Amino acid sequence: MKRILKIYFRLLSQNIKMLMEYRIDFLTGAFSFIIDQVVGIGFIFIIFSQIPELAGYTLDQIVFIYGFSLIPKGLDHMFTDNLWSVGYFIVQKGDFDKYLTRPINPLFHIIAEKFQIDAAGELIMGIILVCISAGSAGVVFTPLSVVLLIVAIIFASLIYTSIKLGTAALAFWIKVSGQVTQVFYMTNEFAKYPTTIYSDFIRTVITYIVPFAFTGYYPCVYLFTGENPLFNIGGVVIVSSVLMMIALTIWNRGLKAYESAGS
Amino acid sequence: MIEVEHLKKEFRKVVKEPGLKGSVKSLFKPKYETVAAVDDISFHVPKGEILGFIGPNGAGKSTVIKMLTGILTPTSGSCTINGKDPAADRKRYVKEIGVVFGQRTQLWWDLPLRETYGVLKEVYSVPDEKYQKRMELLNEVLELDDFIGSPVRTLSLGQRMRADIAASLLHSPKVLFLDEPTIGLDVVVKNNIRNAIMEINRTEKTTVILTTHDISDIELLCSRIVMVDKGHKVYDGSLDALKSKYGIMRELVFQPEIAENFSEKDFIGGLKLGGEDLTVGHENGKWRVRFNSEKIPVKDMLSYTLSHIEAKDISMREADVEEIIRRLYKEGVGV
Ligand SMILES: Nc1ncnc2c1ncn2[C@@H]1O[C@H](COP(=O)(O)OP(=O)(O)OP(=O)(O)O)[C@@H](O)[C@H]1O
């Protein structure tokens, strides 16, 4: 364990040094993120200038859900961004070879290799929105709710990770699976708003199939009302664990199916 | 040390018919074809041996190396190295081996080389003191000093290859796998790398398997070669045995005192040999007579030449390994 942490932080510190070198890249990343958020939040305000409530939620509550959903998304984005490269080119080009010839877990190796500082934008934005809207949204912080909040955030991040991992691992069979990941990942946009505004079909999909509703709306319902923690928070833990197990199974089978590339 | 038994690897390929119609068809109803890149290959390598693994392009060399290093899972058959099965025992197994693919680096693209070795030190849990000594040694044989501060992406091919080889040796592996370690390098760097391989093999009894298309690598490094072609093993034995089995061709080179006094026909007619067994050529005033030493003994050839031609600078050469291998690749061999 100590060795693993040492390796991780060594690669991390290098990654941060690299950021200094590719500063332009960082700036453009930050810029496009800010545009995205301005559009996203602007959209909420435009809606609320027309109506006082959306599906029974106030503006502050909607902003809280929006902000909360950015936190697990940002955490996953920050730490496991390299999974995208697995699906887009690492496997296809045969570059996965090198992860198999080192005496550390290949998945850990892949993840440790990249630290995505761009994600700091999502995290900071999420935390700010949550902080400014929490009081008026009716969120009461008690020791219990804070613990459950943290648990929910951790497991919600793993929902993102599992979806990326499971779909990236398909590349071991189909060579390029980045687009598959993209399709699944995009549904997270639905998680920023209450599921009650969607049709039954979409609600079922984002609750049970690509369960991004557990990364935003459901845990927030618990924080607003204190109701049904078993589903709203327990659901996050269970859904996330099941998904992670499925993703790891696909990944491990994929390692055996890996065909490298001619050389 | 290394036991390979009936190793086989099949790849599934989509067969596309030509044209747009074929593409559309294969999109909806792909046709698959399995090709055996490696088919029933067996060999054993004792500890401390340097084995040359050769064969024409696409023969299956890299595929074998990938199975031996745990990257690919064999379709059938087995390989056991140091009592371990690479694919099943991967994490424990790779601690004991070093792997270099000449075609692509295994190092972190953006990391300065020094830092790369620092991370690998942790990955392989090399103790500080041992690491210091090791780096000194590798530095000395591979001359890393000039570029050890540079990121891997900025290294030239020759520098990168040395960097990769040093990385593969950092943890003192028991077995070293080198897939085309001299590809695209100049003579100086080639020499440097060959010396490093020899040095490590001599002092640490490291077992080495290397693939190459450079016959000098084989001649200088390998006591034994395994040749594969189209996924099958076609030769397994020492270089000397290969030479004596196929190397019956000799070459006589000389410079006649008076150039106009004779012609090719004198040789061919006088010795009653021709075709594959005797060819005569000349360039820049030098004559080269290639002949089959089983059909006409070297002694007879020499005395015939000396009695017919006034020549200076006479020399006799064995057909070199390159020649033999070229013939084998072209004609194929049965074992
Ligand atoms: N990942 C792969 N998928 C499909 N076919 C492959 C794959 N890797 C190799 N092959 C096929 O297997 C055969 C052997 O390839 P391999 O790379 O082992 O040859 P090689 O002996 O290393 O050749 P070279 O000297 O050109 O490097 C080739 O016909 C190649 O097309």
Ligand SMILES: [Mg+2]
């Ligand atoms: Mg090859």
